[in-house]
Amino acid sequence: xxxxxxxxxxxxxxxGYKPELSxxxxxxxxxxxSTFVFKSAEEGKAFFQVAYGQREKEPNEELGLxxxxxxxxxxxxxxxxxxxxDGADECAVFESGMSAISTVMLEFLRPGDIxxxxxxxxxxxxxxxxxxxxxxxxxxxxxxxxQSKEEILELVKGEETRVKxxxxxxxxxxxxxxxxxxxxxAVADELSEGEKEVVVCVDNTYxxxxxxxxxxxxxxxxxxxxxxxxxxHSDLIAGAVLGKSKHMVRVRTxxxxxxxxxxxxxxxxxMRSLETLKVRMTKQAENTVKVADFLQSHPKVEKVxxxxxxxxxxxxxxxxxxxxxxxxxxISFDVKGGEKEAFTFLNNLKxxxxxxxxxxxxxxxxHPATMTHSDVSADDRALLGISEKLVRISVGVEHYTxxxxxxxxxxxxx
Numbered sequence: 001x002x003x004x005x006x007x008x009x010x011x012x013x014x015x016g017y018k019p020e021l022s023x024x025x026x027x028x029x030x031x032x033x034s035t036f037v038f039k040s041a042e043e044g045k046a047f048f049q050v051a052y053g054q055r056e057k058e059p060n061e062e063l064g065l066x067x068x069x070x071x072x073x074x075x076x077x078x079x080x081x082x083x084x085x086d087g088a089d090e091c092a093v094f095e096s097g098m099s100a101i102s103t104v105m106l107e108f109l110r111p112g113d114i115x116x117x118x119x120x121x122x123x124x125x126x127x128x129x130x131x132x133x134x135x136x137x138x139x140x141x142x143x144x145x146x147q148s149k150e151e152i153l154e155l156v157k158g159e160e161t162r163v164k165x166x167x168x169x170x171x172x173x174x175x176x177x178x179x180x181x182x183x184x185x186a187v188a189d190e191l192s193e194g195e196k197e198v199v200v201c202v203d204n205t206y207x208x209x210x211x212x213x214x215x216x217x218x219x220x221x222x223x224x225x226x227x228x229x230x231x232x233h234s235d236l237i238a239g240a241v242l243g244k245s246k247h248m249v250r251v252r253t254x255x256x257x258x259x260x261x262x263x264x265x266x267x268x269x270x271m272r273s274l275e276t277l278k279v280r281m282t283k284q285a286e287n288t289v290k291v292a293d294f295l296q297s298h299p300k301v302e303k304v305x306x307x308x309x310x311x312x313x314x315x316x317x318x319x320x321x322x323x324x325x326x327x328x329x330x331i332s333f334d335v336k337g338g339e340k341e342a343f344t345f346l347n348n349l350k351x352x353x354x355x356x357x358x359x360x361x362x363x364x365x366x367h368p369a370t371m372t373h374s375d376v377s378a379d380d381r382a383l384l385g386i387s388e389k390l391v392r393i394s395v396g397v398e399h400y401t402x403x404x405x406x407x408x409x410x411x412x413x414x
Contacts (some may be wrong), residue, residue, distance in 0.1 A: 005135035008084040008209075009278040012271075015080070016080035024245050030268045033075045036065035052254065070256055072156035074267030078238075081274055084207030086222055088242035092252045093267060097225025098124050098207065100239030104223060106128075106163050107254045108199050111137030114156060116187065118168040118179050119144055120384045121203065122225075123373040125169065130377070143318070143345075145170075145177040145385070152187050163191045169203035170212075170323075174332045174368040174392040175278040175385055176305045178319040185218030199247065205229075209360060210281045211326040220247050226270060228359030232280055238262050280361065283397045290400040291393070291407065295333050298412045300332040302389065329395045330358060338387070339388035341414045342367055346391065348413040351398065351406040363403055365393045 005078050021111045038044035048066040051071075056079040057063065065071055079091035105128070109115055117129055119142035129140035141163075143152045151350040156163050166188045181202065188198040199303040200219040202214035207382045208229030209382040214222050221243035224230060231238060239262075255261055262270075292306040308327030320327075335341045346354050356372050366372060371384050381387070395403065 003078075007021055008081075010196075012274040012277065013085055015084065016077040022232050028077055028268065028271060028363045029226060031068075031264050033068065033072075033264075038064075048402045051256075053249070068264065069259055072223075072264050072267065072270065074264040077261060078267045078271050078274070081238055081271065084290060084395060085277075086204075086213050086215055086242050088215060088222070088248075090243040090248035090252070091216040091240055091242045092255050093226065093262045094239035094241070094255065094268070095260050095262050095266070096222070096237045097227060097239035098128070099258075099400070100223050100225075100241045101125055101203070102128055102132075103254055103258060103260060104201055104221060104251060105133065105138075105165070105167070107250050108201075109133070109138045110160060110164070110277065113137075113161040113164040114139045114141060114158065114159055115165040116152065116163060117166075118142070118170065118172060118371065119380060120175060120177075120386060120400045121169045122173045122174050122205070122377065123368075123375055125203070126373070126380075127375050129167075131375075141381070149183045149186050149190075152183070153173060153190060155324055156191070158262050160191050161193070161196070163198055164196075166198060166200045166255065167203070168200070169206075171328065171330070172384075174205060174305075174330075174373065174390065174398055175207075176328075176330060176332060177384075178305055178316050179371075181214060181217035181219060181323060192265050197236050205359075206330055207324065207328055208277070208290065211285070211323050211328055217244065217323055219250070220244055223282060227357060229281055230273060230277065230359075231270060232273050232277065232360055234362065238266050238270060247414070251332055266299060277366060281326075281329070281396060282360075284395050285326045287397070287400040287403060288327065288331060288395040289405055291395055292331050293329075294404045294407065295331065298408075298411060300336050300414050302336045303359055305332040330392070331395065332390055332392045334387065334389045335391060335411075335414060337389055337414065339370070340368075341388050342389050342391050344414050346408045348410040349406055350409065351402055358392075360394065361398035363394060363398060363406075365391060374406070 047066050082091045117140050141155050167182050168179045168184050191198045192382045199220045202219040204222045205225045224240045226238035226240045293302045295301050352365050355364050356366050
């Protein structure tokens with residue numbers, strides 16, 4: 001076995017876990033404990049030196065267990081398994097997606113700094129960038145998927161030295177707009193100088209760990225709402241950050257002192273979910289092809305935003321072919337009419353659930369303009385196509401004919 005490189009889905013049941021250390025239990029137990037016993041005072045000293053960055057780990061040395069705010073077997077094994085999908089050096093799991101996102105921003109940005117960010121982003125991220133960070137003297141400047149490298153650089157002309165991060169959510173929530181990570185990397189490199197590094201961070205929640213691997217396209221860090229596909233059962237809240245060791249040591253250190261790590265129960269649930277991640281996501285993507293094609297031909301649907309329908313030869317299609325391995329399981333569409341018609345559709349769903357979130361086993365539908373993105377400025381909503389007629393659907397694992405039946409009968413009421 002040592003000579004074979006296994007696929008990630010084959011390692012999700014075993015990687016990083018030694019049954020002999022847990023009475024032979026085939027699954028990692030829940031280590032519901034706050035602290036861990038040292039074998040000696042010298043061992044405790046050595047563990048703390050590494051944990052607090054007072055020395056580097058020796059070759060093949062593992063950070064010993066200290067305290068569940070710093071490390072816990074459930075989180076440690078989970079983090080090792082998550083690294084396999086994205087090819088990351090390290091991973092840190094958080095209590096929510098927003099705690100992961102906010103920790104990264106607070107670590108790499110300081111008063112007076114500028115962050116370039118893609119528009120649109122998830123509504124909670126938009127609020128943090130435009131309502132919270134300005135209170136700390138940090139400015140967010142947005143760019144869209146149609147802007148070139150030169151146009152993005154023009155946005156910060158005269159303030160180049162203040163830019164410290166390029167933050168991009170691709171595909172964008174809720175429009176499925178794709179951002180070219182090569183351009184984002186080139187912008188960051190152009191703005192980096194000497195010891196000043198501009199970090200590229202990608203929110204990969206829409207694609208999950210399966211369909212897009214941003215580190216391979218120039219990103220330094222990936223953030224996830226692990227609530228979504230990674231958790232995938234609508235029964236937990238969690239986040240994750242993955243990336244290169246030199247960046248992750250900073251993320252992990254701030255997590256230690258903010259205390260926003262996930263608990264062992266959440267870690268255990270996420271390990272369980274990783275075992276079925278590929279089969280769930282594969283089924284969801286297969287269903288979505290059928291659902292999107294149905295919506296595309298429906299007379300009461302004005303426009304469908306689905307990556308599988310991108311026109312060949314366009315810039316968006318070229319990015320899709322280069323960066324992604326699937327069209328995913330997220331669809332947005334414009335109902336002919338406005339808010340009234342969109343609400344009529346949502347209120348008449350029978351099988352699908354009217355709820356926010358995405359990436360779970362059940363299909364979900366919501367109204368971005370008045371729900372997940374209601375705090376986004378009216379100007380940005382208008383610019384980015386987050387209109388009153390827009391509906392977002394997260395396709396689940398139900399039989400696709402039942403999902404289509406539900407959509408059809410709800411559209412009949414419009």
